[in-house]
Amino acid sequence: MDSQLKSDPITDVRGDTSSRDTSSSQAHHPVAEKGFGAQDQNLDQAYWYVQNSNNAVEATPEELRRLRRKIDWWIVPIMFACYTMQFIDKVSLNYAAVMGLNKELKLKSNEFSNAATWFFIAYLIAEVPNAIILQRVPVAKWLGANVVLWGIATACTAAAHNYATLLTARIFLGIFEAAIAPCLILISGQWYTKSEQAPRFCIWYAGLGVGQIIGGIVSYGFQQVKNPTFSGWKIMFIVLGVVTVIIGFVTFFFLPDTPMKARFLSEPEKVMLLKHVSVNQTGIRNKHYKLSQALEILRDIQLWLMVLLTILISISSGVITTYSATLIRNFGYKPPTAALLNMPSGIVSIASTFIVGFGIRHTSHRWAWLVACCIPGILGGALMSFATGTKAGQLAGIYLVNSITATLIVIYQWTGSNVGGQTKRVISVALVSGSFSVGNIIGPQTFQAKDAPQFIPAKITVLATQAAAALIAVVLFVYYVWANKRKGATLAVEENIGMPGHDEERMWEDRTDKQNPTFRYVY
Numbered sequence: 472m473d474s475q476l477k478s479d480p481i482t483d484v485r486g487d488t489s490s491r492d493t494s495s496s497q498a499h500h501p502v503a504e505k506g507f508g509a510q511d512q513n514l515d516q517a518y519w520y521v522q523n524s525n526n527a528v529e530a531t532p533e534e535l536r537r538l539r540r541k542i543d544w545w546i547v548p549i550m551f552a553c554y555t556m557q558f559i560d561k562v563s564l565n566y567a568a569v570m571g572l573n574k575e576l577k578l579k580s581n582e583f584s585n586a587a588t589w590f591f592i593a594y595l596i597a598e599v600p601n602a603i604i605l606q607r608v609p610v611a612k613w614l615g616a617n618v619v620l621w622g623i624a625t626a627c628t629a630a631a632h633n634y635a636t637l638l639t640a641r642i643f644l645g646i647f648e649a650a651i652a653p654c655l656i657l658i659s660g661q662w663y664t665k666s667e668q669a670p671r672f673c674i675w676y677a678g679l680g681v682g683q684i685i686g687g688i689v690s691y692g693f694q695q696v697k698n699p700t701f702s703g704w705k706i707m708f709i710v711l712g713v714v715t716v717i718i719g720f721v722t723f724f725f726l727p728d729t730p731m732k733a734r735f736l737s738e739p740e741k742v743m744l745l746k747h748v749s750v751n752q753t754g755i756r757n758k759h760y761k762l763s764q765a766l767e768i769l770r771d772i773q774l775w776l777m778v779l780l781t782i783l784i785s786i787s788s789g790v791i792t793t794y795s796a797t798l799i800r801n802f803g804y805k806p807p808t809a810a811l812l813n814m815p816s817g818i819v820s821i822a823s824t825f826i827v828g829f830g831i832r833h834t835s836h837r838w839a840w841l842v843a844c845c846i847p848g849i850l851g852g853a854l855m856s857f858a859t860g861t862k863a864g865q866l867a868g869i870y871l872v873n874s875i876t877a878t879l880i881v882i883y884q885w886t887g888s889n890v891g892g893q894t895k896r897v898i899s900v901a902l903v904s905g906s907f908s909v910g911n912i913i914g915p916q917t918f919q920a921k922d923a924p925q926f927i928p929a930k931i932t933v934l935a936t937q938a939a940a941a942l943i944a945v946v947l948f949v950y951y952v953w954a955n956k957r958k959g960a961t962l963a964v965e966e967n968i969g970m971p972g973h974d975e976e977r978m979w980e981d982r983t984d985k986q987n988p989t990f991r992y993v994y
């Protein structure tokens with residue numbers, strides 16, 4: 472569980488240990504007078520910022536609450552907008568399918584499935600350069616640039632006139648959207664402690680559910696366009712692309728690269744924040760690549776369990792996000808009605824995401840919340856697979872399966888909280904994000920033309936993968952409990968972390984979770 476949960480000033484005002492006055496230690500600290508050019512490469516940039524600052528303020532719990540609200544209103548809405556458009560742009564192909572894209576482009580057999588799959592193949596391949604680039608360039612700028620580029624790719628989909636051109640547009644969309652999850656995970660970790668991150672993750676991740684609702688409305692609206700020379704689905708892609716480009720420019724120019732560069736914060740507030748989040752021991756920014764940290768990933772069982780968990784979850788989400796509108800249409804509904812009937816899926820996604828996010832904030836136990844999301848997913852998969860004689864049962868199954876969307880945000884936040892060392896951290900979030908692609912590559916391929924219109928094998932896949940994911944979550948819980956006990960008594964460590972003058976330098980060292988004896992895994 473979160474070792475800092477009880478001492479988080481925002482959660483409980485009794486135990487602020489991360490923001491006490493360290494002026495006495497700073498005044499005599501041998502590195503306090505160093506210029507940035509003499510910095511130890513093993514220490515995070517945030518450490519040097521604090522040491523070179525003259526603002527050694529003692530923050531009160533009320534000041535930290537005000538600071539949190541200020542950050543929330545500036546950072547979270549931008550991340551939310553990016554994730555909302557990422558989802559809408561990605562699944563716009565799903566809506567275009569019920570608007571006549573398949574017929575107009577003369578797609579044959581499994582070509583629609585292949586177009587959906589190649590988006591994720593491109594997404595997966597692009598995670599490799601992302602893992603390298605994200606440690607070298609400002610994360611917020613990289614995110615903004617990619618949002619602009621995928622907006623252009625979305626708009627260009629309107630120019631598709633056959634399978635090859637559609638495939639090209641989807642590949643470029645996948646390449647640019649690959650940056651979204653790693654960037655948002657890293658950005659969230661810069662501004663919040665581990666226990667504070669969960670509700671913020673759930674807010675920007677709720678963009679998925681909002682995207683499902685907006686997507687249904689957008690699809691329904693553009694299906695009313697009757698233009699023989701320029702179809703409604705083409706206009707839809709152009710409008711979505713333009714909106715995304717605007718959001719991309721806002722992200723590029725207004726989302727700070729790090730707390731140290733936040734123009735909306737005063738110098739005392741920046742120092743206050745950095746001291747507050749130092750309890751994470753995951754750092755803010757360090758551009759120096761360490762091969763030893765990259766190699767450690769190969770033998771870190773928690774990451775490979777997280778990869779397997781992500782793949783299992785994403786197989787189901789790939790089925791639902793790509794084919795939900797198609798499945799509903801196959802129940803006998805007209806395309807506009809199918810688009811509207813897909814909207815409750817978004818409500819389920821939003822509800823499950825907020826319940827899980829705020830549940831973790833107050834109770835931790837990420838593994839239990841993940842299992843709780845899988846249970847309705849299993850029930851939904853069973854209804855989709857076996858209640859084939861009733862539309863109501865099939866629709867209920869589709870809606871229930873959408874509860875699994877909240878599990879991915881648990882995995883993202885789990886990974887961001889339990890991996891230390893800047894090189895290892897950047898590669899790990901890219902690895903988990905790439906695993907999401909693998910699951911989404913497998914998911915759509917379970918929909919084969921020969922299985923239409925019921926697609927029973929695909930529905931059974933949803934049932935099986937959710938059950939397996941719940942089991943892996945329990946295994947991760949057992950592993951983290953064992954790993955923390957192996958590291959030593961948690962209480963003794965907590966008494967040493969964050970105390971005035973107690974080895975502040977060590978808290979900002981670029982060490983991995985395994986190298987750092989005071990690092991504790993959350994579960």
